[in-house]
Amino acid sequence: MQTQAKMNEGRLFGQGIGFPPRIGSDGRVAWSAGPANIRDSIRVILLTEPGERLMLPSFGGGLQRFLFEPNIVTTHRLIQQHITQALEHWEPRIRLQSVIVEPDAGDPQAAVITIDYKLVATGAGDRISMTMKLTG
Secondary structure, three states: OHHHHHHHHHHHHOEEEOOOOOEOOOOOEOEEEOHHHHHHHHHHHHHOOOOOOOOOOOOOOOHHHHOOOOOOHHHHHHHHHHHHHHHHHHOOOEEEEEEEEEEEOOEEEEEEEEEEEEEOOOOOEEEEEEEEEOOO
């Protein structure tokens, strides 16, 4: 029964190689399906720089440009804009609810990114958070 549910999630939301690429417990390449596949896709979009993919040269979030920028509100707003534009363009399976970028309380050279979104297919809400080093 659980396999059937995973197959339906894969059909509804898509499936692909898990990110980061890894070997599963069965010794094969690990796959992600359903909402996990969407979370993986968001990470891929944000961690890919435009120009890295030969067949899709504009694909990616372009966040590396902020690597040596100061950890200030202006930088946070620019990161927020880049994330919003990239996800609205490259991930049609979600509707963004909010993108929040704020200083990491434990690391003065990092920012915490929190993305709240709804799945288009079901309306279910989800959240992804990640830390981005700025070292500015």
